Amino acid sequence: MFTPTPFEVEAILLSLRVSVWCVVLCLPFGILAGWVLARRDFLGKHLLNGLVHLPLVVPPVAVGYVLLLLFGMRGPLGRFFHDVFGLTIAFTWKGAALASAVMAFPLMVRAIRLSIEAVDRGLEAAARTLGAGPLRVFLTVTLPLTMPGILTGAILAFARSLGEFGATITFVSNIPGETRTLPLALYTLSQTPDGEAGALRLVVISILLAMAALIASELLARRLSQRLGA
Amino acid sequence: MLEVKAKRQFGAFTLDVAFDAAASGITALFGRSGSGKTLTINALAGLAQPAEGRIAVGGVVLFDSRRGINLPPEKRRLGYVFQDGRLFPHMNVRHNLVYGMKRQADANGIEFDHIVALLGLEAFLERRPRDLSGGEKQRVAIGRALLAAPRLLLMDEPLAALDAARKAEILPYIERLRDELGLPVVYVSHAMDEIVRLADTVVLMSDGRVIAVGSVESVMSRLDLRPMTGRYEAGAVLNTTVESHDENFGLTALAFAGGRLLVPHVEAPVGGRIRVRVRARDVSIALHPPKALSILNAFPGKIIEVGEDDGPQVDLLLDVGTPLWARITRRSYHELGLGVGKSVHALIKAVAIDRHSLGRVSGWRLRQDHGGGI
Numbered sequence: 001m002f003t004p005t006p007f008e009v010e011a012i013l014l015s016l017r018v019s020v021w022c023v024v025l026c027l028p029f030g031i032l033a034g035w036v037l038a039r040r041d042f043l044g045k046h047l048l049n050g051l052v053h054l055p056l057v058v059p060p061v062a063v064g065y066v067l068l069l070l071f072g073m074r075g076p077l078g079r080f081f082h083d084v085f086g087l088t089i090a091f092t093w094k095g096a097a098l099a100s101a102v103m104a105f106p107l108m109v110r111a112i113r114l115s116i117e118a119v120d121r122g123l124e125a126a127a128r129t130l131g132a133g134p135l136r137v138f139l140t141v142t143l144p145l146t147m148p149g150i151l152t153g154a155i156l157a158f159a160r161s162l163g164e165f166g167a168t169i170t171f172v173s174n175i176p177g178e179t180r181t182l183p184l185a186l187y188t189l190s191q192t193p194d195g196e197a198g199a200l201r202l203v204v205i206s207i208l209l210a211m212a213a214l215i216a217s218e219l220l221a222r223r224l225s226q227r228l229g230a
Numbered sequence: 231m232l233e234v235k236a237k238r239q240f241g242a243f244t245l246d247v248a249f250d251a252a253a254s255g256i257t258a259l260f261g262r263s264g265s266g267k268t269l270t271i272n273a274l275a276g277l278a279q280p281a282e283g284r285i286a287v288g289g290v291v292l293f294d295s296r297r298g299i300n301l302p303p304e305k306r307r308l309g310y311v312f313q314d315g316r317l318f319p320h321m322n323v324r325h326n327l328v329y330g331m332k333r334q335a336d337a338n339g340i341e342f343d344h345i346v347a348l349l350g351l352e353a354f355l356e357r358r359p360r361d362l363s364g365g366e367k368q369r370v371a372i373g374r375a376l377l378a379a380p381r382l383l384l385m386d387e388p389l390a391a392l393d394a395a396r397k398a399e400i401l402p403y404i405e406r407l408r409d410e411l412g413l414p415v416v417y418v419s420h421a422m423d424e425i426v427r428l429a430d431t432v433v434l435m436s437d438g439r440v441i442a443v444g445s446v447e448s449v450m451s452r453l454d455l456r457p458m459t460g461r462y463e464a465g466a467v468l469n470t471t472v473e474s475h476d477e478n479f480g481l482t483a484l485a486f487a488g489g490r491l492l493v494p495h496v497e498a499p500v501g502g503r504i505r506v507r508v509r510a511r512d513v514s515i516a517l518h519p520p521k522a523l524s525i526l527n528a529f530p531g532k533i534i535e536v537g538e539d540d541g542p543q544v545d546l547l548l549d550v551g552t553p554l555w556a557r558i559t560r561r562s563y564h565e566l567g568l569g570v571g572k573s574v575h576a577l578i579k580a581v582a583i584d585r586h587s588l589g590r591v592s593g594w595r596l597r598q599d600h601g602g603g604i
Contacts, residue, residue, distance in 0.1 A: 122316050125277050128303035129310040130330030130378045140329075144320045228320040 004205070007198075010177055011185035012205065014093060015162055018181055021097035022161035023154050026108050030153055033105075034112030035142075055167075056106045064170025067099055071171070095172035096179045100164035104157035111156055115149020116142065145228060148221045155217030159210050182206050232257065232287055232382070232414070236273045236280035245269050245280070245438040251431050253288050253382065256408055256415045258425050258446075261435035267418040270435070271384045274416065275310050276303035287382050309375030309383040313390050315367040317359035323370050324355040330378025342377065348410065349373045349403055365396035369403060376411070383407065383415045389424060397424075404428060426467060426507045427589035446505065446589075451553035456537060456545060464545070465509035466554045472502045481526075481580070488550035492526045493583040505589040510545055510555035512582035516575045517566055527578040529554070533570055538563070548576050 071078040071089045081087040089095045127137045165183040172179040186202040189195035235248040245266045251257040259267040272278035285293040349369045389397045432449045434442040450467045470484035482496040531550030544563040546556045
């Protein structure tokens with residue numbers, strides 16, 4: 001049987017923790033950005049859209065480096081979080097979660113935005129005529145009908161986070177037990193003499209995890225859209 | 231009192247409407263597609279904002295551009311039944327119904343039960359909208375709007391997406407709204423049979439403007455409005471009283487200002503008042519009282535107006551004690567030597583008066599509760 005080694009278990013658990021936090025970090029901002037891009041018209045919308053999508057096209061190492069400048073111990077945001085909340089982000093697993101959140105954000109926003117755009121605005125108008133204010137309309141009509149898109153976005157972000165490498169290694173380095181996620185462990189093994197067999201095992205584990213996430217999302221999304229009566 | 235004045239430019243289309251209507255009974259906005267009917271009730275509901283104007287319902291100002299008043303839709307308390315129903319797909323019927331209730335805890339209260347019974351929704355409270363037929367969806371949409379306790383109900387062609395059988399299923403429910411709840415309704419339609427059956431007041435619209443406002447009878451008898459009311463459906467609307475039923479031949483005699491009109495059996499008590507639409511194309515003209523003819527209805531009268539154009543047909547407005555229209559060929563018009571002032575006999579084929587031509591006068595129900603159609 002396939003029994004993971006302690007080295008592998010450590011990397012898997014860390015990867016899962018980082019990815020879950022990545023999704024948690026992304027969700028509120030992803031829903032907000034998706035809604036703004038889908039439903040609002042304002043000056044600078046293109047700029048916002050470009051900013052959101054930037055991590056898709058910029059080299060991940062560049063993203064990691066910018067994060068290091070901002071959230072490093074001497075960066076403005078890094079100092080702020082350290083002084084106000086006592087949070088150290090650079091070179092910790094929290095930094096790894098932040099790095100993959102930034103990288104996964106565009107994927108999540110795209111999925112949510114498309115899903116909000118697909119919600120029939122007539123239903124929202126109907127809810128208004130029934131006495132519901134804009135917030136209640138959003139919470140009781142728009143949001144539930146957007147759920148499949150939110151779920152898709154969350155799973156995409158999760159899967160993207162599992163594979164994050166460049167921004168992570170640049171921002172939080174490759175510290176065993178702290179920031180050495182699956183891809184980083186894989187990289188380490190591939191750089192080690194006699195590491196090929198271990199590296200191959202990690203490749204298989206990565207593929208299995210990603211496939212499981214994608215299949216689960218597909219099943220969930222289908223059940224959800226059935227529940228929504230689509 | 232319903233007071234509407236709204237003006238706005240939409241690209242090449244200008245909406246410029248102004249009318250007052252009694253805040254009781256059913257007021258129909260009638261006109262062809264693209265005449266601005268839906269825009270007008272959207273302005274009422276607050277879903278479209280006029281550039282200028284004033285909208286008030288029963289003394290409550292909903293919109294006034296000069297005073298800077300513009301209540302959002304959720305503060306207007308106007309129920310809206312959309313053409314496409316717009317039920318929330320992620321909620322079952324019960325949750326759809328209570329969505330607009332002030333206190334959703336009243337979901338099992340008397341009012342909820344009353345509306346559910348009124349619209350016959352008991353059987354599918356737990357179902358999802360996708361499992362309902364088109365007619366059932368519209369009944370739920372009506373119930374949902376009613377349970378929000380509106381001061382006025384707006385209906386935008388609620389029957390347009392339904393086939394004839396579903397229409398016939400919904401119409402009695404709409405009549406019950408007025409008779410049993412006394413709720414004023416603004417009803418948008420381009421279907422003449424719905425107008426004749428339901429409307430008390432007609433607001434005739436064309437190209438974003440109000441062309442005429444008045445009772446169904448008065449608006450429909452105006453020859454100059456013919457292009458707007460539609461050529462095929464054009465006809466006069468008569469107010470009649472049920473005089474007697476002839477069981478042997480299955481006929482009903484209706485008394486009106488011009489005499490006695492015989493029509494196929496109508497399910498209504500003697501003395502009941504019924505509105506009958508007589509389409510111009512179902513009326514023929516004779517110079518002498520007819521004999522040995524299958525047509526049962528002949529009324530003497532005078533031609534008071536002639537609508538002649540280059541087409542093969544001529545429309546005549548007759549006075550037979552009440553206005554009546556006849557459409558004949560231009561050839562007959564010339565061969566009979568007709569003209570304004572000429573005395574003629576109007577012949578109406580009894581079987582041309584079908585259930586789509588009948589309506590009831592306010593305050594009296596045409597269809598009885600135990601059913602049995604007209």
